[in-house]
Amino acid sequence: MIKTVHTAPYQDQKPGTSGLRKKVPVFAQENYAENFIQSIFDSLEGFEGKTLVIGGDGRYYNREVIQKAIKMAAAAGFGKVMVGKGGILSTPAASNIIRKYHAFGGIILSASHNPGGPTEDFGIKYNIGNGGPAPEKITDAIFTRSKVIDTYKIADVADVDLDALGSFKVAGMQVEVIDPVADYADLMEQLFDFPAIRALIASGVHVAMDSMGAVTGPYAKEIFEERLGAPEGSVRNFTPLPDFGGHHPDPNLVHAKDLYDDVMSKDGPHFGAASDGDGDRNMIVGKGMFVTPSDSLAIIAANATVAPGYAKGIAGIARSMPTSAAADRVAEKLGIGMYETPTGWKFFGNLMDAGKVTVCGEESFGTGSDHVREKDGLWAILFWLNIMAARNEGVAEIVRKHWAEYGRNYYSRHDYEEVNTEAANNLMAALREKLATLPGKTFGSLKVSAADDFAYHDPIDGSVSKNQGIRILFEGGSRIVLRLSGTGTSGATIRVYVERYEPDPAKHGIDTQEALADLIAIADEISELKKRTGRDKPSVIT
Numbered sequence: 001m002i003k004t005v006h007t008a009p010y011q012d013q014k015p016g017t018s019g020l021r022k023k024v025p026v027f028a029q030e031n032y033a034e035n036f037i038q039s040i041f042d043s044l045e046g047f048e049g050k051t052l053v054i055g056g057d058g059r060y061y062n063r064e065v066i067q068k069a070i071k072m073a074a075a076a077g078f079g080k081v082m083v084g085k086g087g088i089l090s091t092p093a094a095s096n097i098i099r100k101y102h103a104f105g106g107i108i109l110s111a112s113h114n115p116g117g118p119t120e121d122f123g124i125k126y127n128i129g130n131g132g133p134a135p136e137k138i139t140d141a142i143f144t145r146s147k148v149i150d151t152y153k154i155a156d157v158a159d160v161d162l163d164a165l166g167s168f169k170v171a172g173m174q175v176e177v178i179d180p181v182a183d184y185a186d187l188m189e190q191l192f193d194f195p196a197i198r199a200l201i202a203s204g205v206h207v208a209m210d211s212m213g214a215v216t217g218p219y220a221k222e223i224f225e226e227r228l229g230a231p232e233g234s235v236r237n238f239t240p241l242p243d244f245g246g247h248h249p250d251p252n253l254v255h256a257k258d259l260y261d262d263v264m265s266k267d268g269p270h271f272g273a274a275s276d277g278d279g280d281r282n283m284i285v286g287k288g289m290f291v292t293p294s295d296s297l298a299i300i301a302a303n304a305t306v307a308p309g310y311a312k313g314i315a316g317i318a319r320s321m322p323t324s325a326a327a328d329r330v331a332e333k334l335g336i337g338m339y340e341t342p343t344g345w346k347f348f349g350n351l352m353d354a355g356k357v358t359v360c361g362e363e364s365f366g367t368g369s370d371h372v373r374e375k376d377g378l379w380a381i382l383f384w385l386n387i388m389a390a391r392n393e394g395v396a397e398i399v400r401k402h403w404a405e406y407g408r409n410y411y412s413r414h415d416y417e418e419v420n421t422e423a424a425n426n427l428m429a430a431l432r433e434k435l436a437t438l439p440g441k442t443f444g445s446l447k448v449s450a451a452d453d454f455a456y457h458d459p460i461d462g463s464v465s466k467n468q469g470i471r472i473l474f475e476g477g478s479r480i481v482l483r484l485s486g487t488g489t490s491g492a493t494i495r496v497y498v499e500r501y502e503p504d505p506a507k508h509g510i511d512t513q514e515a516l517a518d519l520i521a522i523a524d525e526i527s528e529l530k531k532r533t534g535r536d537k538p539s540v541i542t
Contacts, residue, residue, distance in 0.1 A: 003156045007031040013146035015139040017344035019125020038152035041076040043141040047104045049079035055089020056109030057215040057278040058240035059116030074173035075153035084180030090215045090279030092376035093184040095131035110278035113250035117243035132349035132373030191309030196389040208269035210236045210259045213245035216275040251283035275377035281365040282377035286395020294324035297361030306390035314358035323363040324411040342468035350460035407503040410515040414538035416494040424492035427532045443522045446474045477501035
């Protein structure tokens with residue numbers, strides 16, 4: 001019944017900020033997925049007889065690896081596996097299931113916002129008992145184990161029927177195929193004022209939600225059309241597809257341009273939103289206004305008490321270091337804690353578990369709170385609708401009033417994707433060597449006040465995370481940040497972030513790229529990015 005398979009280790013199974021991500025043909029190599037899953041189990045202790053949650057975003061190869069994971073969990077000694085029907089569980093829904101049912105942990109099969117298909121991306125990540133991504137000490141242990149693994153164990157049984165709700169036995173282990181949507185939708189109904197949102201939609205506010213052929217489709221259909229009464233068709237691209245319909249499931253102004261253009265048209269929706277491959281990211285647009293993720297975090301925090309689940313106020317705010325400082329000004333006014341962390345949702349987990357923060361956000365279209373331990377796209381979208389209902393205002397009016405009160409952080413991210421890895425590493429190394437010489441130098445009208453390679457000292461567990469991104473800070477609050485992304489699967493992605501703070505409402509109507517033009521030029525001058533990469537423009541601007 002339990003089979004021991006001899007295997008040879010792979011040397012490239014180092015998890016990034018969100019687990020192990022590679023192209024499907026890499027994962028399809030002999031024993032590749034099995035080696036990594038066994039390395040996860042070998043790096044954990046005390047799970048015998050406990051519950052493991054398994055699910056994914058429905059991308060290509062999802063079902064095959066779920067079958068492997070179920071059989072290997074049985075062989076490893078887990079007592080129960082909870083798996084979403086059809087192999088579907090959005091990342092925030094999986095986090096909720098782990099927390100609600102007190103599971104030992106979970107395996108989430110996703111490559112987030114990356115494309116799917118036979119030659120595209122796939123990913124496996126492990127989430128711990130709090131529902132959040134495994135901390136570095138666990139991912140480091142998994143990588144160490146993967147380099148020497150020589151056997152794995154798997155139950156030699158038939159595949160589980162993932163399309164039938166109910167309980168089954170696999171080699172003595174219980175497998176429960178669950179409705180992937182119900183628990184999550186119930187949680188949203190507890191957190192937000194659904195009657196107020198329902199009334200907003202009934203009043204004629206046209207809502208458009210684009211699930212981008214990805215995992216949030218079933219969740220959005222249930223929440224927006226069934227529970228909130230939005231007309232049928234309000235949720236677009238709602239069927240999760242293995243290749244996301246050939247689309248890039250990243251909710252930004254490039255890949256969700258059709259939605260943006262529709263909302264900005266004369267007769268288009270009043271409110272538009274999109275989510276990504278695994279449901280943890282979001283994009284918010286309203287008539288005449290695209291909301292940056294940094295502003296979205298700040299506005300949610302400033303208006304949090306309108307939602308029933310946050311009526312007592314929030315304990316604090318956390319943001320990733322590259323995210324704009326807009327939320328800092330909200331925290332200062334509210335008199336609550338503000339925490340700056342490295343990129344990667346796992347860094348927020350300790351702060352939330354310790355009760356230090358309630359809402360968190362990253363500039364890469366990720367926002368969430370302590371209701372789960374992942375960022376949550378639909379949660380952010382519902383929060384915006386709750387704010388609109390409570391204030392009886394549209395998106396643009398809410399944003400402009402926020403800027404008038406707190407000032408505007410002009411902010412943009414320029415992504416250079418699939419850059420030659422050696423060139424990218426050399427660029428960062430050369431920039432690190434320059435850091436000590438930059439303070440005091442003047443570039444145009446801007447003077448460098450400080451420059452460093454960001455290191456995070458976790459206030460809860462005392463751990464230190466170094467080399468998290470290069471910061472060049474200027475007098476007056478402007479800054480440039482450069483870092484390599486850990487979410488790609490091909491080459492390297494260089495992210496360049498530029499930010500300028502403008503307190504004067506009379507200067508809040510400038511085009512963002514125009515307002516940041518001098519900083520963008522300075523970033524290239526200091527980093528020599530175009531020269532070193534051969535790129536004359538970014539792949540994506542957000």
